[in-house]
Amino acid sequence: MSLSAHEMSSFSVALIGKGGSGVITAGEILLAAVGKAGGYGLMTRAVGPQIRGGEAAALLRLASHPVHCLDDDFDVLLGIDWLHAERFCAEIPLTTESLIISDSAGDPIPAEISASGARTVTLPLAELANSIEGGRANMVAAGLLAEFAGIPETALSAAIKEKLADRGASVIAASESCAALGRATARNNGVNFAPLHTSKDETRWMISGNQAAGLGAIRGGVRFAAAYPITPATELLEWLAPRLHDAGGTLVQAEDELASINMAIGASWSGIPALTATSGPGFSLMTESIGLAVSAEVPVVIVNVMRGGPSTGIPTKSEQSDLNIALYGLHGDAPHLVLAPNSIADCAFTTQWAVHLAEATQAPAIVLSDQFLGQANSITAPLADAGLFAARKISSEPTAGFNRYALTEDGISPMPLPGTSCGQYTADGLEHSTNASPSSSVADHLQQSDKRAHKLDAFEYGKPWADIEGNGELAVITWGSTTGAVREALGRLQDSGKNIKLISIRLLLPTLPQQFESALHGVTRLLVIEQNHSGQLHRFLRASYDLPATVETMHRSGPLLFRPQEIVERIQAWSAA
Amino acid sequence: MSLSAHEMSSFSVALIGKGGSGVITAGEILLAAVGKAGGYGLMTRAVGPQIRGGEAAALLRLASHPVHCLDDDFDVLLGIDWLHAERFCAEIPLTTESLIISDSAGDPIPAEISASGARTVTLPLAELANSIEGGRANMVAAGLLAEFAGIPETALSAAIKEKLADRGASVIAASESCAALGRATARNNGVNFAPLHTSKDETRWMISGNQAAGLGAIRGGVRFAAAYPITPATELLEWLAPRLHDAGGTLVQAEDELASINMAIGASWSGIPALTATSGPGFSLMTESIGLAVSAEVPVVIVNVMRGGPSTGIPTKSEQSDLNIALYGLHGDAPHLVLAPNSIADCAFTTQWAVHLAEATQAPAIVLSDQFLGQANSITAPLADAGLFAARKISSEPTAGFNRYALTEDGISPMPLPGTSCGQYTADGLEHSTNASPSSSVADHLQQSDKRAHKLDAFEYGKPWADIEGNGELAVITWGSTTGAVREALGRLQDSGKNIKLISIRLLLPTLPQQFESALHGVTRLLVIEQNHSGQLHRFLRASYDLPATVETMHRSGPLLFRPQEIVERIQAWSAA
Amino acid sequence: MSEAISQRLKASDYKSANKPVWCPGCGDFHVLLSIAKALAHLQLPTEKVAVISGIGCSSRIPAYLNTYGFHGVHGRALPLATGVKVARSDLTVICAGGDGDGFSIGGNHLLHACRRNIDMTYIVMDNEIYGMTKGQPSPTTAADWDSKLTPGGPGISPFHPLVIALASGANFVARAFSGDPNGTTEMLVDAITHPGFSFVQILSPCVTFRPDQKNWKKQVHPAPVTTTADASQAARRVMTDDGFNIGVLYKGSRPAYRQIVTTVTRTNRDLEKEFVT
Amino acid sequence: MSEAISQRLKASDYKSANKPVWCPGCGDFHVLLSIAKALAHLQLPTEKVAVISGIGCSSRIPAYLNTYGFHGVHGRALPLATGVKVARSDLTVICAGGDGDGFSIGGNHLLHACRRNIDMTYIVMDNEIYGMTKGQPSPTTAADWDSKLTPGGPGISPFHPLVIALASGANFVARAFSGDPNGTTEMLVDAITHPGFSFVQILSPCVTFRPDQKNWKKQVHPAPVTTTADASQAARRVMTDDGFNIGVLYKGSRPAYRQIVTTVTRTNRDLEKEFVT
Numbered sequence A, B: 001m002s003l004s005a006h007e008m009s010s011f012s013v014a015l016i017g018k019g020g021s022g023v024i025t026a027g028e029i030l031l032a033a034v035g036k037a038g039g040y041g042l043m044t045r046a047v048g049p050q051i052r053g054g055e056a057a058a059l060l061r062l063a064s065h066p067v068h069c070l071d072d073d074f075d076v077l078l079g080i081d082w083l084h085a086e087r088f089c090a091e092i093p094l095t096t097e098s099l100i101i102s103d104s105a106g107d108p109i110p111a112e113i114s115a116s117g118a119r120t121v122t123l124p125l126a127e128l129a130n131s132i133e134g135g136r137a138n139m140v141a142a143g144l145l146a147e148f149a150g151i152p153e154t155a156l157s158a159a160i161k162e163k164l165a166d167r168g169a170s171v172i173a174a175s176e177s178c179a180a181l182g183r184a185t186a187r188n189n190g191v192n193f194a195p196l197h198t199s200k201d202e203t204r205w206m207i208s209g210n211q212a213a214g215l216g217a218i219r220g221g222v223r224f225a226a227a228y229p230i231t232p233a234t235e236l237l238e239w240l241a242p243r244l245h246d247a248g249g250t251l252v253q254a255e256d257e258l259a260s261i262n263m264a265i266g267a268s269w270s271g272i273p274a275l276t277a278t279s280g281p282g283f284s285l286m287t288e289s290i291g292l293a294v295s296a297e298v299p300v301v302i303v304n305v306m307r308g309g310p311s312t313g314i315p316t317k318s319e320q321s322d323l324n325i326a327l328y329g330l331h332g333d334a335p336h337l338v339l340a341p342n343s344i345a346d347c348a349f350t351t352q353w354a355v356h357l358a359e360a361t362q363a364p365a366i367v368l369s370d371q372f373l374g375q376a377n378s379i380t381a382p383l384a385d386a387g388l389f390a391a392r393k394i395s396s397e398p399t400a401g402f403n404r405y406a407l408t409e410d411g412i413s414p415m416p417l418p419g420t421s422c423g424q425y426t427a428d429g430l431e432h433s434t435n436a437s438p439s440s441s442v443a444d445h446l447q448q449s450d451k452r453a454h455k456l457d458a459f460e461y462g463k464p465w466a467d468i469e470g471n472g473e474l475a476v477i478t479w480g481s482t483t484g485a486v487r488e489a490l491g492r493l494q495d496s497g498k499n500i501k502l503i504s505i506r507l508l509l510p511t512l513p514q515q516f517e518s519a520l521h522g523v524t525r526l527l528v529i530e531q532n533h534s535g536q537l538h539r540f541l542r543a544s545y546d547l548p549a550t551v552e553t554m555h556r557s558g559p560l561l562f563r564p565q566e567i568v569e570r571i572q573a574w575s576a577a
Numbered sequence C, D: 001m002s003e004a005i006s007q008r009l010k011a012s013d014y015k016s017a018n019k020p021v022w023c024p025g026c027g028d029f030h031v032l033l034s035i036a037k038a039l040a041h042l043q044l045p046t047e048k049v050a051v052i053s054g055i056g057c058s059s060r061i062p063a064y065l066n067t068y069g070f071h072g073v074h075g076r077a078l079p080l081a082t083g084v085k086v087a088r089s090d091l092t093v094i095c096a097g098g099d100g101d102g103f104s105i106g107g108n109h110l111l112h113a114c115r116r117n118i119d120m121t122y123i124v125m126d127n128e129i130y131g132m133t134k135g136q137p138s139p140t141t142a143a144d145w146d147s148k149l150t151p152g153g154p155g156i157s158p159f160h161p162l163v164i165a166l167a168s169g170a171n172f173v174a175r176a177f178s179g180d181p182n183g184t185t186e187m188l189v190d191a192i193t194h195p196g197f198s199f200v201q202i203l204s205p206c207v208t209f210r211p212d213q214k215n216w217k218k219q220v221h222p223a224p225v226t227t228t229a230d231a232s233q234a235a236r237r238v239m240t241d242d243g244f245n246i247g248v249l250y251k252g253s254r255p256a257y258r259q260i261v262t263t264v265t266r267t268n269r270d271l272e273k274e275f276v277t
């Protein structure tokens, strides 16, 4: 099988199997192994409707360079078995170049899958596994695929030992034997893939976006989290629970999201930087109290790991459709911050930055991650600490006549923490005068409204507001997880000599007219790409900025994520027009 | 005092007094009296921070033609006393032409008020009242002001009898005597106002926007309401409670807004058209479940009587700042209807229409009223029934293989009501296939997302989507209660020969690109006027429509409402530029 | 149990064609069966029953029944059901869900639904866990039950749903065990026919995240006391029992909440007259 | 009561300069006084006290105290206070509000705050009405109390906040009457010093919308029983009393919920190591 220069550096493989077949475990081992070998990669999973034990798929992309999205199609689809595998069809695109591997003794490949025209090969996976005491077919598959990808034995073996550490020595031994059989089978099968180029000596991290966001939060100074479980944000909270405790903080499980956001606001108001994480339905429940944080000027970070909407929607799938509610979902005029990480790794930086900004501006910051970023596991270079920390403007020695909501030049008023003598005041969601007493006066409302807007508009955000890459008259604007596929598409176009500018907006609110204008300098045509049904970013950009005369948009609802090639094709058609 | 032709037809008066002074009662009597005389008018009230019994002001505009906003300034300010009266300064603009009346024996006029340069006169209000057994100064004031306004004695007397009916004959007699003394004093005081021209024979209604919305709801077919009290929506619910019962329906008081919206959805799903009413904080709590109504395709009407925001904000004052959350506040892509009445009277029509549209499209409809519209009392011509009624596409005899969420041409799928045999299905907030079973498939999500958007986009809304008046290259766009002041300003400009087009949008969502384009036909410059801090309508219009090259905006937060003259001046400056 | 000659509906007639997403062995399968059997016992027309739920494994149940159903949002099943029953007194309304849905996020509605005493039956499939989100403690989870979200345990004592129901005014309070479908069916029949708000806690094991609950079948036992009509006595009993007393613990006689009276006593014309001045 | 020589804070030192918006004669004036007196009795530094509330007439109270305060949104005072106390165990946290705020929209948080048993005091000024919104029934309003929103009365029986608190695990439960500021002060001192979650229902008349409550001063009487440590006994007593028993009805000994341990046992560096593969 001959691969193009580009594709050679990345190898995509899907493992499918029914509940208990261990495809997820095998996928995780492969992912870890590529990391140990000094490569890169990512893995997502797809599951059937069953709560547990239903059919599952591990979707992997192993690479010699950092990757931020799945590839256009899969080089290999391996089915331990094919029960309900057709359900995953849409998520596992195959071409005639792809290879479908199935068990010689198993069921036939479902018609929907073989309709792809991919080449097929049957191998005695189960039989090989059965030849080893305690052997399992998923481990044979792992060995086979590792061999295809060119992952060295040492890396795979280390990954197996780590992953199965708590299952005991005999399970590990059997797994290694199975993997070895798989490797041998691959070598002897006439199928060849170019091995990945990896550099063994570099340290790699294995991290999901939810973990990265948790890490960013702790790095930023968060020491209190309130939690109500919801897919796909739960793991962020579960990751934080023990670690916050060890960092000198705590996590409290709340009775609902109304409680969790208020607990976070209470903790923050009392001086401990605080966060909560949720997804669309829970986020909806939080908006009233996020407005309280706006009015009372209390920093707080809310991570919304977006899933398919509206309503309960599609809890286990990704979509970028909570942009509207994040931007506009608070009642009244309620200036606040909205940020979005644009890669799994960036979840760490963006969350850390969000903590820093919320604290510095005494405002709520909403971080829009999504199911893909949050739940995908990735192999990356270590994520550096951005060095940004909660640095609130504290009033540590207030004097008589002190005004909590004083009108300052930058709109940020020093805040005394409870315990500070002479600083007593009552924080309030009612409109108030500078000295924090409730007021319905025209002048107070106008002053405080101005102040709340101004403090965010006037803040110096610096470069991270957007990732801007490339040059040219044509630009693509995107945000969040879609950036991965867009970036890769633009890279491919560049390889073929076509320069397109990328603007991936990390700080969505407040709007930054000057920065935006200079980012658009020289751009005559714009393409807006996003993963939702109504083109929310596009409308937001129209509302907020002066755009070039020609703007097009590429958007569709989830759960099918954009792949680089469709973007390449769209841009080619667009730029040729 | 000589008045211009325009001003002669409207007489503005403010009555101020401390708790118990009866200024609100006097104001209500005056308002009713002008109605009985065949005139028009409106009245709002302002109160101090005290829960009850604090200082209060009745702000009236009595007129010979329908009025939809307060006038630029007040012809007369009468203080029964002046305790804390300065708090109302901003709301009671006075000019050097205005007249301040105070009690000869009372405290001096506060400096903030007399700073207006208005003429002042002292009259022995209390002394006159004391000359009558059981007499009260507020009734002397009522007589005095009725005389100034040219309201006939019969009308005033009828209004007194009606208002004080349950206080007994002696109170009524004393009040009438006081009023007579007031009248005599007015006649003998050298101060003259041109009397209002009214036509006694026409029927008038006295109605507030909250009542009108209630009436519209019942006319539209609503028979179930769920309630959680909140200022300024409570009166709507309180008005409905006994009347829904008498109309063969009911109102249930819920434990919170999460419950009230769900009760309404449940009732509607089972076949009874349903409504709930709230204000910003409560609306925030409802958004998650409004999204459920979107996904499950259940009609429901939510009236948001807006108040000052963000957060608890200014509960007793008006603002148009919940437009953002109404348009964009649901998570996911969640197409729904947003409407706004643009006058007190229009609260009846718009709410009735909202019920009709929600039922016809099986979608939630949000009606954005506000504190001014809701709580102002007005004298209008009787409000005709628009004849629009809940007409849901019911599936009354479903047959085997029936699909609740079938893909139809207009996107609206016939809905069986519980009790219908063969129609059993489970309504769901999870994404679903046409037969209502949960689905996370790419195709189902896309189809249903398309369907939900399409059914609203394709519906024939007809003319009421906007009030469009006048012609010309210059146009003003506005919405909701601000329309009153804008309309009057444009009327004045027209009187002086300047034609400006008015577009007051009643149906804000879905967007109607064709209708909008034809409304803007020939318009080269646009001014957007609204009552909020961030220019929410302006941004929404930019996001949704192609606007003329030159667009300006006039917006400010509440609670100070726009007055016609400032709009006139702004338009003059703008159109001259 | 009366026996009709023809067209008698069987339990299976109350089940829909949808295959449950539940894990094999989940207690909720038995609850589904018990509901179907109770409905068959009562011979309620399938289209005259509305089953309303929130979100959770257990809350998936409406789709598995061949009745009308509404799978609402998390925690709001009771107000949704309230709207249905107040508007449509002709329907038999069953509200169903989990301990997370009903006692955590939905706790407030439980309080007020009990007070309101609407004629419906509320079934909570209590597995002392959030199953759907993969194993976090619910309000009925023991204080020391270790989980990722609350390492070492939530650290707070589980609360008593039945006491809460009694204190708030539920009119019928029972505890059932899913592993005994016949007993559960009987209790459900009783609950559905009893006027006002009936609350049935069904201990329903989560085999996936609470394998320890497989022991429940050994722990449950019939309540050693008879049904009382004294709420305070019932509350005291429940507060001090071992949590495994199975039976109808309380039956009250408070009148159920009013429903829509569809008679029109005032026309729109009458309403309009109010405004004439 | 010990007496310090100098700098002893007086009750008035705990009051702020803000003038209450309450109606003359409102029971909440006395509650304000009682809180100030209790704080003075305990000689707590003003800046070490945080008073957290929701929305309502009663919820305005933080602004009238010279402590730190947070006037949050309607119904969410308890979770706000929970965040404060968990984060800052050095503060004395008092949560305060009305029966609408605490039992209607906020009912769920009451259940869970009691369970969580955080060391704070929750004061509900119960006037059996929504005062702020001008007179609608609250969960403690009698079934037949007529109002515009519920003509003829809400038609549902009032619920028992104290039983709910007991059933959910509050560690201290008392009922006070605002018209007896000295008795109330004493109870508040007791509540604040008792570890864990203390719940004090203060009957506090709304003179404007419930003029009938002026009678309360004749109806209240000391509870005829002594404080118990048996929650089920206390619950039964409260369920059957006349609602006017004044006194500390229950004192438990459950340990209070954990608070932040600010010791760092794992650095960021340590955390990062987890990810290395």
Ligand SMILES: Cc1ncc(C[n+]2csc(CCOP(=O)(O)OP(=O)(O)O)c2C)c(N)n1
Binding pocket: A228, A229, A230, A231, A257, A281, A282, A285, A312, C055, C056, C057, C058, C059, C073, C074, C097, C098, C099, C100, C101, C102, C125, C127, C129, C130, C131, C132, C133, C138
């Ligand atoms: C507003 C909201 N918050 C959180 C969730 C996530 N969620 C789904 S089910 C569930 C808990 C389910 O537990 P339970 O009600 O006990 O049902 P079980 O799965 O155990 O049957 C949660 C927290 C959600 N869907 N919506």
Ligand SMILES: Cc1ncc(C[n+]2csc(CCOP(=O)(O)OP(=O)(O)O)c2C)c(N)n1
Binding pocket: B228, B229, B230, B231, B257, B281, B282, B285, B312, D055, D056, D057, D058, D059, D073, D074, D097, D098, D099, D100, D101, D102, D125, D127, D129, D130, D131, D132, D133, D138
């Ligand atoms: C989310 C929300 N819903 C409704 C309101 C309106 N509201 C303000 S106070 C209140 C009730 C207050 O009653 P209670 O807590 O008993 O306090 P009281 O005024 O009687 O002291 C209500 C419903 C609100 N502010 N926010």
Ligand code: SF4
Binding pocket: A051, A052, C021, C022, C023, C025, C026, C027, C028, C057, C058, C127, C131, C132, C205, C206, C207, C208, C209
């Ligand atoms: S996770 Fe537990 S509750 Fe959910 S279906 Fe499986 S066994 Fe049942």
Ligand code: SF4
Binding pocket: B051, B052, D021, D022, D023, D025, D026, D027, D028, D057, D058, D127, D131, D132, D205, D206, D207, D208, D209
């Ligand atoms: S309305 Fe009632 S509760 Fe509110 S301040 Fe007045 S008396 Fe007090």
Ligand SMILES: [Mg+2]
Binding pocket: C056, C098, C099, C100, C125, C126, C127, C128, C129, C130, C131, C138
């Ligand atoms: Mg459960």
Ligand SMILES: [Mg+2]
Binding pocket: D056, D098, D099, D100, D125, D126, D127, D128, D129, D130, D131, D138
């Ligand atoms: Mg109250």
